[in-house]
Amino acid sequence: MMYIANGGTTNDRSLSRTGVGTEFYANGGGNGMSLQLNLRDVQKYLQQQKLDGWLIYDFAGLNKVALEIIDLGGHFISRRWFYYIPAQGEPVLLLHKIETTNFPAIAGKQVTYAGRHELVARLGDIIRKGSRIAMEYSPENAIPTVSYVDAGTFELIRQFGAEIVSSANLVQYFTCRLDDEGLASHKRAVTALHDIQAEAFRLIESKLKSDGKVSEYAIQQFITGRFREHGFVSNSEPIVARNGNASNPHYSPSAHTTDIIRPGDCILIDLWAKEDKPGAIYGDITWCGFAGQNPPEQYVEIWTVARDAREAGLALLQQAHDQGKTVQAFEIDAAVRAHITEKGYGEYFFHRTGHSIGEDDHGKGANIDDYESKDLRDIIPGLLFSIEPGIYLPDF
Incomplete structure (x- = not known):
């Protein structure tokens, strides 16, 4: 799930609600991503x-x-x-x-x-x-x-x-703080990514109805083609993964190693890209879907736990903003991870909660991390980062 929020609030959530991962932009001005230092x-x-x-x-x-x-x-x-x-x-x-x-x-x-x-x-x-x-x-x-x-x-x-x-x-x-154009660039990227992921899921639906199957690789290549048409670039191919492949956070299909998506499958699409011009800022979103009408109860349960964990991280940010306090990056990870652990899935969440985003998809600002490291940096106005918990069971 992605949110863009002003001044650390979440008043504009409806503008950018997307999936389980979250990007949070704390607006407060700044001197942008310049190579010059004042x-x-x-x-x-x-x-x-x-x-x-x-x-x-x-x-x-x-x-x-x-x-x-x-x-x-x-x-x-x-x-x-x-x-x-x-x-x-x-x-x-x-x-x-x-x-x-x-x-x-x-x-x-x-x-x-x-x-x-x-x-x-x-x-x-x-x-x-x-x-x-x-x-x-x-x-x-x-x-x-x-x-x-x-x-x-x-x-x-x-x-x-x-x-x-x-x-x-x-x-x-x-x-690492975004200026107004940096934020606008990010929003343009996110808008396009939303459209592209929706098109990708519609293509999967169409192929399953007509042919009963479609390869992960075919959908991946469709997405990269749409990147080119939008004038976007990315540092690597998007992830399209079915079932057990979705339990590998950095799985990527290829022409020679791809699974076939069929009705009843769980499908994960993770895509990130930016405009092909200097100073452009990445967008990065992840969606999960089910190839059918009624997803199994376990799918719904895991999705709900991940969503609520994400909301726990956002609630911490909102509370700190309302109280005029500063949050350190690791504290957000701790709040998210505590919820997943409480629900019994802590061992299946084996990466940090989120990462800094800028001109590189993984930027140099604060990572939302109390797991792989302990990021003690403050969340300051102007930072862009993701909140994207994941629960990776063997089958999906």
Whole structure:
């Protein structure tokens, strides 16, 4: 089931009710998904969080966050570079002497190095002892989407007497909040996805009436064809799964490995896509259906448990909004999972409740997760994420 809600409320649910999964957009403004950072805003945020600075580090493109917030203009920088944004004062770019003509102009002072001893010395000039510095690091790799600083670099910076904390909240605040166009792009994607899934189920119905069967792969290819007609792209093929295949969350049929859908089957369709243009935001929905008039009681029971679990997560968000409180991402997962466990199906729910959504279907913002990890990030205005519990029994 997907909801788009303003300011953390759910007043507009009727506009986007779709299935068991949910996307929740907390509206409150923001600076969008830009590659440019407003340094004044960053420094203000650092001060609010009692951080002395943000040290952005990359080597040969390993730090995806660094490459998103600093546009290298297509240049490949072959040596290590650091960009330090202090809570107060002028930023510092530290890079190798051979890269000075390749690195794009950026706010702050440029400092160069050549040999490794000079690199360490220059870093020592930048990093003050006792300072609290954010980097793309996550304790115990709890949040892999912001964990790009290697252990050796972590040790190098820490030897200067700095305390290193995760930049996860910084990254979320400055790169994951949707602006008005981002939200509009998401809504256009969702509208199209709704239409396409409805067409896919109608095609299944038609084929079963005329031929008594249709392959999962044929329906999958129908959906991808409709993506192309809408001018949409996706990072992988949609999922069309019958019966036991639906119990595999990442099952995908192919021309050589596909089952045949027949009357009486349970059918799952999971589809995600976005407009094929810069800055477009994904939509991501999942539907389950039954090829017949009267679904078995067990199907209805499982669907009801999953739906009510989803509603438990939304109720937590609604309550926090009404009380002016902030919810952390893991708390939503805990509420959803508690309901499924109470109903006796906890062992069959073996993934996190939801994920961040942005220009990538799985974004860098807060994941609704107290299972695969414990995502302690706050749900802040402007985030888009799914609430999509699943119960995966052996037969469906």
